Amino acid sequence: MSSTPYRVLARKYRPQRFDQLIGQDAVVRTLANAIDSGRLAHAYLLTGVRGVGKTTIARLIAKALNCIGPDGQGGPTISPCDVCEPCRAIAEGRFIDVLEMDAASNTGVDRMRELLDGVPYGAVSARFKIYVVDEVHMLSTSSFNALLKTLEEPPPHVKFIFATTEVGKLPVTILSRCQRFDLRRISAEKLAAHYAAVCAAEGVEAEAQALALIARAAEGSARDGLSLLDQAIAHGGGVVGEAAVQDMLGMADRGRVRALLGDVLGGDAGKVLAGMAALNDLGADPAGVLKEMLDLVHATARVGAGAGPDGGRAHEEQAAIAGWAAALGAAALHRLWQLLLKGFGEVQSAPLPWEAAEMALLRMVHAAGMPDPGALMRRLEAGLGAERAPVAAAAPRVAANVAELPGARAESAAVDVPGDFAGLVKMFAERREVVLAHHLHDHVRPVRYAPPVLELERAGDLPPDFAQALGRCLQAWTGARWTIAYAGGGAPSLREIEEAARAAVLAQPAVAALIAAFPGAELIDYAWGDDDHKDMRA
Numbered sequence: 001m002s003s004t005p006y007r008v009l010a011r012k013y014r015p016q017r018f019d020q021l022i023g024q025d026a027v028v029r030t031l032a033n034a035i036d037s038g039r040l041a042h043a044y045l046l047t048g049v050r051g052v053g054k055t056t057i058a059r060l061i062a063k064a065l066n067c068i069g070p071d072g073q074g075g076p077t078i079s080p081c082d083v084c085e086p087c088r089a090i091a092e093g094r095f096i097d098v099l100e101m102d103a104a105s106n107t108g109v110d111r112m113r114e115l116l117d118g119v120p121y122g123a124v125s126a127r128f129k130i131y132v133v134d135e136v137h138m139l140s141t142s143s144f145n146a147l148l149k150t151l152e153e154p155p156p157h158v159k160f161i162f163a164t165t166e167v168g169k170l171p172v173t174i175l176s177r178c179q180r181f182d183l184r185r186i187s188a189e190k191l192a193a194h195y196a197a198v199c200a201a202e203g204v205e206a207e208a209q210a211l212a213l214i215a216r217a218a219e220g221s222a223r224d225g226l227s228l229l230d231q232a233i234a235h236g237g238g239v240v241g242e243a244a245v246q247d248m249l250g251m252a253d254r255g256r257v258r259a260l261l262g263d264v265l266g267g268d269a270g271k272v273l274a275g276m277a278a279l280n281d282l283g284a285d286p287a288g289v290l291k292e293m294l295d296l297v298h299a300t301a302r303v304g305a306g307a308g309p310d311g312g313r314a315h316e317e318q319a320a321i322a323g324w325a326a327a328l329g330a331a332a333l334h335r336l337w338q339l340l341l342k343g344f345g346e347v348q349s350a351p352l353p354w355e356a357a358e359m360a361l362l363r364m365v366h367a368a369g370m371p372d373p374g375a376l377m378r379r380l381e382a383g384l385g386a387e388r389a390p391v392a393a394a395a396p397r398v399a400a401n402v403a404e405l406p407g408a409r410a411e412s413a414a415v416d417v418p419g420d421f422a423g424l425v426k427m428f429a430e431r432r433e434v435v436l437a438h439h440l441h442d443h444v445r446p447v448r449y450a451p452p453v454l455e456l457e458r459a460g461d462l463p464p465d466f467a468q469a470l471g472r473c474l475q476a477w478t479g480a481r482w483t484i485a486y487a488g489g490g491a492p493s494l495r496e497i498e499e500a501a502r503a504a505v506l507a508q509p510a511v512a513a514l515i516a517a518f519p520g521a522e523l524i525d526y527a528w529g530d531d532d533h534k535d536m537r538a
Contacts, residue, residue: 023186048183051221109142185220286357445490457490
C-alpha cells in the first residue's frame with residue numbers, strides 16, 4: 001500500500017492555469033485583456049453557485065498578477081509560469097502576500113480590522129499584496145463599513161478579490177467599488193467531457209451514460225460532480241457503470257416515482273396509493289416525490305414543445321418522457337403542472353406532509369378523468385353530442401358563432417384593430433367606454449365586421465347618436481375612418497349567445513340532476529375564457 005495519502009479528485013484536478021478552466025471563457029477573456037492592457041481593477045467580485053470556480057479563479061488571479069517568470073524578470077500575465085516561487089507558493093497556499101479569509105468563520109469587525117491593518121504596508125516578496133475574502137456576504141455590517149473606506153482609496157500595491165454565492169446580500173456601496181464577474185453554471189455536456197478526461201487520466205473505465213448522469217446531478221458545479229465521480233469509482237470498484245450510478249444516485253427510487261406518475265396519468269387511484277406506500281416504506285420524502293414529479297412534467301412539456309431529449313437522464317426515463325409528450329397536449333401538461341405545484345406547497349406547510357401528498361395525487365387522479373374544458377365548450381358551442389342535440393335544435397340561431405360570420409376577421413392593416421366583433425366590444429370596455437360597450441354587448445347583432453366597415457342590426461333601444469359615437473371612438477383609436485350602418489339578418493348578440501350557453505348548461509344532465517337533488521339550487525355563474533379555452537363554473 002502506498003504511503004502517499006489519497007487526494008480527492010476535486011483537489012487533484014483543481015485548475016492550475018486559466019486554460020484549464022471549463023465553462024468560464026468570458027471571464028478569462030476579460031481578465032486577459034485587462035492584464036495585457038495594464039487596466040487592473042483594485043477589487044474583483046466573483047459570484048456564482050458553489051463549485052463553479054470562484055476560489056480557484058481568485059488564486060489564479062493572484063498567480064497571474066504576481067508571476068515573475070522562470071527567469072525572474074516577467075510581469076503580470078494571463079499564463080502564469082507555475083515555475084517561479086510566487087506561482088508555486090500561491091498554488092500550495094503558503095505565499096505570505098496572498099491572504100485568504102473565510103468570511104463565514106470570521107464575520108466580526110475585529111477580524112476585519114486586523115486584516116486591514118496590514119494594507120498600508122507594501123508586499124514582502126511580491127508585486128501585489130492580495131486579499132481573498134471567500135463568502136464575503138457573511139460579513140457583518142460593521143465589517144463592511146470597516147472595509148468600505150479601504151475600498152474607496154486602496155494603496156496601489158493592494159488588490160482585493162471577493163467571492164460569494166449570494167451577491168444579493170452585499171451592500172451596494174461594496175458592489176459599486178468592485179469589478180464584477182458572474183460565473184456561469186457549467187453545462188452538463190462540458191462536465192461530462194471533463195469527467196471523461198479525468199477518468200482517462202485515472203485509468204478508470206467509465207460508461208458515457210454514467211458520466212452524463214453524474215454531470216446532470218452536479219447541477220452545473222464541477223466540484224460537486226468530481227465528488228460524485230469519486231464516490232461512483234468507489235461504489236463500482238473502479239468501474240463507473242450506468243446501473244451502479246443510478247443506484248448510487250437513488251435513481252431506482254426515481255424509477256418508482258416515474259411509475260407513480262404514470263399511474264396518476266392513468267387515473268388508477270389504487271395503484272397510486274400502493275406506490276406511495278412503497279415509497280413511504282423506502283423512507284422517501286413526500287415533498288421530494290412531488291418535486292421529482294414536477295421535474296418529469298417539465299421535461300415532458302419541453303419535449304412536447306420541440307426540445308431535444310435530455311442526455312443526462314436514464315434511457316428508461318427518456319423513453320417515458322417521450323411517450324407522455326406524444327400522448328398529452330400542452331393544456332393537460334399545464335394543468336398537471338399547476339396541480340403538482342399546488343400540492344407541493346401544501347405538503348411543505350401541512351402538519352401531515354405524507355397525507356397531504358397523497359391527497360394532492362388523488363386530486364390529480366380525479367382531474368385526469370375530467371374532460372378538457374376547451375374541448376367541452378367547443379362541443380357545447382357546436383351543439384355536438386347526444387345530450388346537447390336538443391339544446392342546439394331548440395335555438396339554432398343563438399348557437400351561432402360571431403367569429404365565423406362572413407368577413408369576421410379584420411381585413412384592414414390598421415393598428416390595434418380587433419380581430420373580431422367580440423374583441424371590438426372588449427376594446428370599448430377596456431377603454432372605459434362603458435355605455436357604448438354595454439349597447440354593443442346587449443343591444444346589437446353583428447351583421448358584418450370587416451374593418452373599417454361595421455354593419456349592425458338593432459336588438460334593443462339605442463341612443464340616436466350611437467353610430468356616430470362609435471365612429472368617433474374608433475377613428476381616434478385606430479386612425480381610420482369607419483363606416484357604421486344598420487342592416488338586418490345579424491348574428492346573435494353577445495348577450496344572446498351567453499344566455500344560450502347558460503340554458504345549455506342548465507340542460508346538461510349532470511346540472512339538472514344536481515338541481516333536482518338540491519331543491520332551490522341555482523346556477524350562480526359561468527365564465528367564458530379567451531380564444532378556444534372556455535371555462536364554466538356552476
